[in-house]
Amino acid sequence: MPEGAVRGTEGYGGDATNAFHRASEALTFEEVHADLLDLIPQRPGRALDAGAGTGRDAAALASRGWSVDAVEPVAKFRELGHQTHPSPRITWLDDTLPDLETVRARGQRYGLVVACAVWMHLSADERDLAWSGLAGLVRTDGVVIMSLRHGPVPAGRWMDDVSGDETVERATAVGFRLLRRSDARPSLLPGKEQVSWTLLAFGRAG
Numbered sequence: 001m002p003e004g005a006v007r008g009t010e011g012y013g014g015d016a017t018n019a020f021h022r023a024s025e026a027l028t029f030e031e032v033h034a035d036l037l038d039l040i041p042q043r044p045g046r047a048l049d050a051g052a053g054t055g056r057d058a059a060a061l062a063s064r065g066w067s068v069d070a071v072e073p074v075a076k077f078r079e080l081g082h083q084t085h086p087s088p089r090i091t092w093l094d095d096t097l098p099d100l101e102t103v104r105a106r107g108q109r110y111g112l113v114v115a116c117a118v119w120m121h122l123s124a125d126e127r128d129l130a131w132s133g134l135a136g137l138v139r140t141d142g143v144v145i146m147s148l149r150h151g152p153v154p155a156g157r158w159m160d161d162v163s164g165d166e167t168v169e170r171a172t173a174v175g176f177r178l179l180r181r182s183d184a185r186p187s188l189l190p191g192k193e194q195v196s197w198t199l200l201a202f203g204r205a206g
């Protein structure tokens with residue numbers, strides 16, 4: 001799919017690219033996912049970072065021993081990610097939620113899926129499809145960690161309203177169980193007082 005056709009990537013290119021890169025890399029994986037860190041499987045395996053941006057989370061997982069498939073539709077982000085985090089444990093993939101065609105063609109099952117600050121870039125129908133797809137990609141002992149953004153939409157970006165309740169409902173409908181939910185977490189970036197986050201972790205049911 002051509003890059004311009006991915007609605008959720010609107011506003012990330014051009015002049016915004018370097019600002020996003022700086023902001024994203026100013027935070028650490030440990031800060032962003034603090035409420036969920038203990039739920040990450042102890043034994044590293046294969047992880048999927050869906051909407052990886054410039055690879056902050058992929059790099060942190062790689063340094064913990066995970067082999068990471070980093071999915072990112074914006075070519076400049078993949079390039080910056082590769083330069084910033086040149087780890088042989090990270091495989092950058094030009095792919096897109098909800099279909100994840102390239103990921104699915106690789107036939108892997110993942111012990112960890114990270115979907116950090118990306119779910120709001122999908123419509124309600126796409127979120128449904130994304131959950132159905134994840135059900136086939138996550139190992140029976142695997143974990144999904146994610147963050148949902150709430151607040152005003154920055155100029156030029158495309159985001160949908162996405163709630164914790166809806167996300168739990170959709171996830172459980174396709175065979176996940178909620179492991180943890182952390183609501184109303186403040187933004188860690190300066191000047192984002194109107195933005196808050198819901199952090200969620202899921203395992204497989206049964």
Ligand SMILES: C[S@@+](CC[C@H](N)C(=O)[O-])C[C@H]1O[C@@H](n2cnc3c(N)ncnc32)[C@H](O)[C@@H]1O
Nearest residue numbers: 008009024051052053074096097116117118121
């Ligand atoms: C707010 S950024 C978060 C990036 C990274 N996860 C982080 O926390 O730094 C959202 C990312 O999702 C990507 N994105 C938007 N729509 C997407 C889609 N349909 N499939 C995959 N990635 C998408 C954007 O290109 C961008 O890199």
